[in-house]
Amino acid sequence: MSDSDPQAYVDEMVRKRGYVLDYHKLMAKQDFEVLQAANGLVSAAYLRERSLDRRTKELIFIVSLTVMRAGKGHIQSHIRVALELGVDPREILEAIEIALPEAGVVAFQHGFEAWCEVVGAEGIEPTVTVS
Template sequence: MSNEAQDYVDAMAEKRGYVLDYHKIMAAADFPVLQAANHVVNSAYLEERTLDRKTKELLFVLSLTVMRAPLPQLRSHIQVALDLGLSPQEILEAIEIALPEAGIVAFQYGVEAWQSVVNVDPLEPRVKVHSGKAE
């Protein structure tokens, strides 16, 4: 990886608060394409225009939930939302929007990712039940 590519990845981490595996791979393998893709992300997501960064982050969490994006990616955006000052409840409400349109599976996926970041202790039933997990 060139010094320019390394500096670019470092700047991405500083500005976004995260870098994804594909960012690191593309920096090493095809730096110009990473720059082009990142330009689109900067314009649509990172730069404040009419929507502020918090609103965009909630929309990003919702869209990643609906698409059932890789869990590390979804978790990183939940963490960024928290770092931006959004409450766990605000983030959960964004995930809940997935329920009527994308269905219970996408919603459950988002809730599980959210819980793993915010560490909510689930309530367990006091009666014996099956685990509720697919086996």
């Protein structure tokens, strides 16, 4: 990554991560040094393959973001990367469901809604009405 050119740095972030968040774009222009420091931590813990592969890390990220009720767009960016890495949509849903016992229905619904939008999930409408 370019240590002196914010534009090249952000472009390289997209290539390595598969996405870039709005705060990355803003920090690149407003405080490039702090963006680089924060990205260094993310690279060490998340992007570099060590014991866990990238697919597993994406699933963990999706669950942790769901439990924290992160912005839907943030969760969706990791869902998209997971799908690009070959993770099955059902595997992602199963990971999100882990939020149910630990974080509750509200947190689960937040992650589930993000998942539904990315994968185009459809539901079943009732065929009966109650008067």
